[in-house]
Amino acid sequence: MQRDIFEIIKTRRSIRKYKKGIPDEVLIRRCIEAACYAPSAKDSQPWSFILVKDKEKIKYLSKTQPYSKFLENSPIVIVALADECKSNHWLEDCSCAIMLLLLETHSLGLGACWNAVYHPETQEREEYVRKILNIDKRYRVIANIGIGYPDEKPLPKKVKSSKEAILKVV
Ligand SMILES: Cc1cc2nc3c(=O)[nH]c(=O)nc-3n(C[C@H](O)[C@H](O)[C@H](O)COP(=O)(O)O)c2cc1C
Numbered sequence: 001m002q003r004d005i006f007e008i009i010k011t012r013r014s015i016r017k018y019k020k021g022i023p024d025e026v027l028i029r030r031c032i033e034a035a036c037y038a039p040s041a042k043d044s045q046p047w048s049f050i051l052v053k054d055k056e057k058i059k060y061l062s063k064t065q066p067y068s069k070f071l072e073n074s075p076i077v078i079v080a081l082a083d084e085c086k087s088n089h090w091l092e093d094c095s096c097a098i099m100l101l102l103l104e105t106h107s108l109g110l111g112a113c114w115n116a117v118y119h120p121e122t123q124e125r126e127e128y129v130r131k132i133l134n135i136d137k138r139y140r141v142i143a144n145i146g147i148g149y150p151d152e153k154p155l156p157k158k159v160k161s162s163k164e165a166i167l168k169v170v
Contacts, residue, residue, distance in 0.1 A: 008107045013157075015111025016070035018148025022053075027108050028076060028147065034104035035080075038096035044087035047097045050079040050133055060132045061115075061144050064125050068115050074146030079117075079129060081139040091118065094142045101145065111150030117141045 032049050040046065052058055053076055061079070062071035071077055080098050082090035098114060105112040117125050118140060126141040135141065 005103075008103055012103060012106040013111075013154045014113040015148075015150045015152060015154070016113050016146065017150070017152040018074055018111060018146070019151045020075070021149050022075040023110055023148060025051075027110065028078070030108065031101045031104045031110070031112075031147070032078070035097040035101035038093070038100050040093035040096065041087050041089035044089075044093060046083040046086035046090045047094050048081045048083065048139065050081065050135070052077040052079060052133065057132055061129065064115065064117055064128055064144060068144065070113060071115055071144055071146045073148075075148045076146075078145040078147060079133060079135075080142045080145060081135065082142055083138055084140055085138055090140060091142065094140075098143055098145065105147055109149070110147055111152075112145055112147045115144040115146060117143050 028051060035047065035049070036045065038045075038047070052061065058071060058074060058077050061077055062068050062074075064071075078101070080094055080101075082094040084090055087093050102112050102114065117129050119125055129135065129141045129144065130137070130139075
């Protein structure tokens with residue numbers, strides 16, 4: 001069923017608990033297809049993704065940083081990469097792509113959560129993920145994304161209103 005984009009945006013939440021079932025790869029590929037429609041500087045499209053299904057590798061990814069533990073029970077992890085040579089804005093480009101991916105997962109009834117790998121001050125976490133998945137140095141590792149069928153319903157959160165968000169109208 002087609003759902004209104006604003007409704008999808010408003011109801012998306014980070015989901016860190018997943019049911020046992022593994023989402024069909026067709027759905028996962030569709031989320032990645034959605035990501036590929038993101039805008040990027042000079043239309044550079046510097047993103048790439050690794051689908052991780054191997055339980056042992058997922059366990060290692062769940063130790064990337066202190067807030068990665070939720071990945072442990074994720075049936076699939078998508079690792080989002082950016083090719084530094086393709087864009088000066090690889091971080092923003094890739095972040096746009098991840099956002100579309102998160103919205104598409106939600107629209108398909110899946111749950112997902114961004115797990116930060118990229119850190120502005122150190123590449124230690126990126127190195128850790130690079131080693132686990134044997135990723136070439138030219139790729140920056142932006143995020144691990146846990147995906148599965150949702151097994152939690154986060155409490156409503158307070159969202160900044162547009163009135164608060166608009167600093168001024170000039
Ligand atoms: C850049 C970025 C990094 C994030 N890193 C983590 C993380 O490492 N671990 C985690 O559990 N959630 C992470 N999140 C998810 C946020 O905690 C979550 O988006 C925020 O609490 C708002 O909740 P919502 O997504 O349900 O609206 C990250 C989100 C973003 C955008």
